[in-house]
Amino acid sequence: MHAGKVNRVAIVGPVASGKTTVAARLGSRLGLPVLDLDEFYWRQSPLPTDEEWAARHRELIRPDQWIISGDYRAVADARFSAADAVVWLDLPRSTCLYRATLRKLTGDPSPLIDCWRWIWRYKNNGRHDTATSLANPHLTCTIFRLRSPGDVTSFLTEFAD
Numbered sequence: 001m002h003a004g005k006v007n008r009v010a011i012v013g014p015v016a017s018g019k020t021t022v023a024a025r026l027g028s029r030l031g032l033p034v035l036d037l038d039e040f041y042w043r044q045s046p047l048p049t050d051e052e053w054a055a056r057h058r059e060l061i062r063p064d065q066w067i068i069s070g071d072y073r074a075v076a077d078a079r080f081s082a083a084d085a086v087v088w089l090d091l092p093r094s095t096c097l098y099r100a101t102l103r104k105l106t107g108d109p110s111p112l113i114d115c116w117r118w119i120w121r122y123k124n125n126g127r128h129d130t131a132t133s134l135a136n137p138h139l140t141c142t143i144f145r146l147r148s149p150g151d152v153t154s155f156l157t158e159f160a161d
Helices: 019-030 037-041 050-061 073-082 093-105 111-120 128-136 150-157
Strands: 008-012 034-036 066-069 086-088 142-146
Touching: 008 019, 008 150, 019 066, 019 086, 019 150, 034 037, 050 066, 050 073, 066 142, 073 086, 086 128, 093 111, 111 142, 128 150, 142 150
Parallel strands: 008 066, 008 086, 034 066, 086 142
Antiparallel strands: none
């Protein structure tokens, strides 16, 4: 993945896997706008209906350039189809549980029990759903599946500021 060749990057993974951090680093290096799906979904009241969310997501992936962080598997197929690259942060459950706890201890307002629940379920549900979506033979994007913090560090080193 090199600047100028990649214009749309989807970053996915479980809660506390580092999606926002990776997106910010890549956005800085590649000069692409960074969007966090949490900002568009959770930061509104009332929360959007499924139909409203799908429509909003279509608007977000329409531009020619973006890095979008967030899992949101209900709309992931459209994002993967639009992306030039997908960075899948498929980190160990223990890493994500630790990071979610640390975030809570440093002031994150997200309910910790909900974060733990989502992380715990990811191994059996989210990982399977993501793998199935990314196995679609019609996808033309490059897929980077990073399975450890070391993999993420090595990947980001390629794009050091």
